[in-house]
Amino acid sequence: MINYQLTEEQKMIKDLARQIAEEKIKPYSKEWDEKEEFPESAIQALAKSDMNAICIPTEYGGMGGGVFDLCLAVEEIARIDGGVATSYAATFLGMFPILLNGTEEQKKKYLPDIAAGKKLCAFALTEPEAGSDASNVKTTATKDGDYYILNGTKHFITNGGVADINVVIAVTDKSKGARGVSAFIVEKGTDGFTFGKKEEKLGIRCSPTRELIFQDCKIHKSQLLGGMEGLGFIATMRTFDYSRPGVAAQAVGIAQGAMELAIEYAHKRIQFNQKITSFQGIQWMIADMGTKIEAARALVYASAKAADSGQKNIGPASAAAKYFASDVAMEVTTNALQIFGGYGYIKEYPIEKYMRDAKITQIYEGTNQIQRNIVALALIKEFGK
Amino acid sequence: MRIAVCIKQVPNTTEVKINPKTNTLIREGVESIINPFDMYAIEEALRLKEKFNAETFVITMGPPQAESALKEAISMGIDNPVLVSDRAFAGSDTWATSLTLAKAIEKIGNIDLIICGKQASDGDTAQVGPGIAAHLNIPQATYVNHIKNINIEEKWIEVSRLLENGFEILRVELPALITVVKEINEPRTPSLKGKMRAKSIQIPVFTNKELQIPENMVGLNGSPTQVVEIFTPSHKVGGKIFQGDPDHIIDQFILEIKDLL
Structure with missing residues (x-):
């Protein structure tokens, strides 16, 4: 629009x-x-x-x-x-x-x-015990001369198994907490680096989500991200600041695709001798879908441009874009399926996939609840006098 | 190795309508695209470029706006475009077109392989490719579905041709011309860097000043084909059903046929 x-x-x-x-x-x-x-x-x-x-x-x-x-x-x-x-x-x-x-x-x-x-690349942070609590990673990297020895398991890793370059978050000094976490660049094929279970998922099923397993995996110190220990947590947070607008854009795209399919269908579907787009009930659903998508898009583009402009502390903006756009995607895809009626629930029609794919955007790269925390804390810090 | 691809800009046939009064195509507002079969020719040239580090040329004959077709080929990765364009070339049939393109290829010089789509989606003649080979007096292989081998030192190419009843494996000397069918590959999409290059590239134009073809051999004057009439075939629906006993039906049927003869 x-x-x-x-x-x-x-x-x-x-x-x-x-x-x-x-x-x-x-x-x-x-x-x-x-x-x-x-x-x-x-x-x-x-x-x-x-x-x-x-x-x-x-x-x-x-x-x-x-x-x-x-x-x-x-x-x-x-x-x-x-x-x-x-x-x-x-x-x-x-x-x-x-x-x-x-x-x-x-x-x-x-x-x-x-x-x-x-x-191709992958980013390996998540572990069974470290999801939203990202600092609680258990994978260790122990220094041994010019090398680090990695041990542990990452799970739910997008592009796991297909990525050539994997950035892996591991603890180098447990006593320092979040500051004792480092990041390593691990190439596919490195000894001691294997792949575990591939998850079967509700949506985004063509994108592989897999375990990465490190067993005495020897990594040269030149692969330590930034050349120094303790950068892991900062690198992760900075990365998410830049990548979250992308997830938000993905949500906008899914919502847009679902809305287009729903309108196309509704304009052909005849009930009571007329196209169902002639009913106000459907029209208002379409208007709400379009308006919310446009609002999400505007927020996503603004947060992306903020990241590109070199603004500091873009975290709250990209968090806001991510949770708003993904909530819109879930709502729009659900309503788009509703417009398809019974046919929408059947796999022969493409719309159910959009609803399945939309769900993950509310969960990954920080759940929408974590995103709200980020936004709330930033606002309270600014205005909570 | 130097490869030339000949392409044609055509109206997107999925959108074409015919003016019922003049029986000509309504071109206004219809998007122009590269002839779909030529996309396979471009892709095959790009694959050879990657494999043999070949230098690639794309040539089209047409009005100045055909530049956009050349730019699309550039955005896919072709190195050099050539637009063959002159008012004198207007109205060329397949004979004059293939002669003009042959002269343009001669002018580029040292081309080892010419690749064309098997036919254009508007004219559907499948004559221009073979015509170029004839004018250049070089071997040709039409309906190629696979390039099996190329030996640059010994100067030959081995191809598989898709025929109605099977495949024909053919080895021809280079330089040669091949026309390709859609089974040969899947054309790539352009690249961002290619699109940037296409945006700024200067396209050389060959007019008849450069090609020096005698006037009676180009354009309408040089075209032996004469279009007498263009019409939309009328759709005949239904038919005649004869009923009754078999002998009677056969008699009726024979009478009807005699009437038609």
Whole structure:
């Protein structure tokens, strides 16, 4: 509804993402979802089209764009398939810590290959006992000369098993609490690094979610993110500040796709001898969907632009965008399915997948309850005199 | 290795309507696209570029707005565009078009392989590709569904042709021309860097000043084909059903056929 005055380059990103989504994702989306199959061809098409280069600086072979540009791409992909959008965005989730906190050597070593689409990434923080309580990680990294020995298990890791570059959060000094947590860049194929159970999920089923297992996994100290211990928690928080607008954009895309399908269906569906779009009950549902999506989009774009402008403390803005947009996505997809009526509940129709895919956006990269905590604490700190 | 891909800009046929009075295509407001079969030709050239580090050219003959088709090919990764455009070329049939394109390819020079789509979605003749090969007096292989092998030192290409009753494996000398079918590959989408390059690229134009083709061999004057009439075939529905005993039906049927002859 609203024209966001995109630059020519931003239009290019948006148009190309839409083209890839329509041509290389849409025809296979249902099959990937049913079989829980990794969308290799789609991820490759995105990579070959420089989509992984979007927010990597030009000096490392990227396009030099920002979080906003990434949001445009994620939104278009999620409009067609929320699962492909997850796997696509997860490469940025694994890339951001290197970009934000990596040493110059680490950036030079990894960013060009990521930009060229040769390497996919994953970010490994979550553990069975460390979900929302991110500082409670149990995976350890014990110093041994020029090496660190990693032991522990990460779970629910997006792109686990397919990512070449894994940023892994581990405890280097338990006595220091959150400041004793470090981040390591672990390449696929490293001895002692294996993959465990692949989860069967409600939605985003084509995006692999898997356990990463570290058993006496020996990592050279040059792989310690930022070249110093204790950066793990800070790198994680900074990464989420930059990646959450992407999750929010994914939610907007899922909601947009669901709304379009619902309107298309409603405009063909005849009941009582007329199109059901002629009923005010349906019209008001459509109006609410469109308005809420547009409000979410505006908040997402604003938070992404805040991140790109170099503003400090963007955490509350990206948290607000993430929880607002994902709540909208859940509401819109539920109502879109409602418009499809009984057909919406049947797998032959595409709408139920949107509802399943939407749910995760309220949960991952920080539950919406944690997001509300972030926003509330920031507001109380500012105005609670 | 140097590869030239010949493409044509066509109206997006899924949207084309015919003016019932003039029997011509209504082109206003219809999006122009690269002929879908030519997309496979571009993709195959790009795969050879990646494999053999080949230099790739894309050529189209048409009005100045055909530039956008060339730019799309550039955004997919083709190195060099050439627009063949001159008022003198207007109205060319497949003979004159293939001659003009052959001259343009000669002018580019040292092309080892020419790739065309099997036919254009508007004209549907499938004549321009073979015509170029004929004018250049080089071997051709049409309906290629797979390039099996290329030997650059020994100068040959081995291809599989998709025929009605099977595949034909053919080895031809280079330089050669092939036309490709959709089974050969899946065309890629453009890249962001390609799109940026396409945005700023200067497209060289070959007019007849450069190609120096005699006037009676280009455009309408140089086209042996004459379009006498264009019409939309009328849809005939139904038919005649004969009823009664078999002998009677056969008699009736024969009478009816005699009437038609």
